[in-house]
């Protein structure tokens with residue numbers, strides 16, 4: 001069990017995380033928040049690459065900063081910017097990383113074979129990585145993080161640069177890996193966590209906003225999400241009164257999905273909120289400048 005206890009992290013005068021409390025047991029945790037929310041900071045704290053300004057992180061009751069090497073042995077980590085050697089094959093690269101991690105050669109060779117199969121790279125095991133797609137490189141990164149068969153696997157934006165097909169493959173791989181270990185992955189893409197995360201953690205204003213099952217998070221917006229079909233002329237008026245989530249064309253009209261508090265109009269249909277709705281609504285201020293809405 002991994003426990004984050006009242007952790008704050010300052011960069012100079014800037015407090016990037018404030019009083020974070022979290023608990024992780026086996027399963028997949030999705031750390032979902034927009035750019036700059038503090039995902040990498042939290043992940044680096046969990047990976048002991050940086051240390052809390054206040055508070056502590058405990059693994060089975062012991063502060064991870066005092067565990068040193070024995071914590072690194074149970075940790076697998078894929079950084080947001082993952083460095084690899086273009087002229088290496090996956091096999092060479094994994095052998096190199098494994099040697100650095102001090103895994104004995106025989107165990108290492110068996111693990112590499114098994115992992116390359118698991119991430120479906122066994123057929124290109126000896127091909128140079130310079131010709132690999134983004135998805136293939138990410139899978140090498142995941143294999144590298146899995147080399148020591150970690151009890152805690154932490155992946156910082158592992159789906160960045162993957163195409164839709166690779167995303168699906170990646171989700172399937174993760175569900176497999178999350179069965180008997182703690183898997184924590186960060187993303188700002190809702191669909192990456194929607195189908196696989198047992199729990200979603202959302203950060204806002206440097207604090208934890210939600211840490212819960214997706215179903216429960218979505219429940220909090222029950223009764224305020226609607227859809228209605230209107231003409232283009234009516235859209236501006238509607239948008240003055242509600243918070244628009246999405247819109248799409250339908251037979252020359254627009255189907256608008258939105259959040260409205262207060263009494264609904266007869267033409268509005270209440271719909272079940274999904275995680276995307278929550279994300280767009282919760283981060284409406286953060287994303288305004290990005291043209292997301």
Ligand SMILES: Nc1ncnc2c1ncn2[C@@H]1O[C@H](COP(=O)(O)OP(=O)(O)OP(=O)(O)O)[C@@H](O)[C@H]1O
Pocket residue numbers: 011014016033034035036037038039040041042080188
């Ligand atoms: N080394 C640092 N020194 C100063 N400020 C930093 C440092 N690292 C991060 N920050 C700031 O802390 C905040 C959180 O950054 P962090 O990288 O943790 O966010 P993130 O959620 O991972 O963002 P992204 O989605 O862009 O990767 C940002 O405002 C960032 O500018």
Ligand SMILES: [Mg+2]
Pocket residue numbers: 039040041080156
């Ligand atoms: Mg980051």
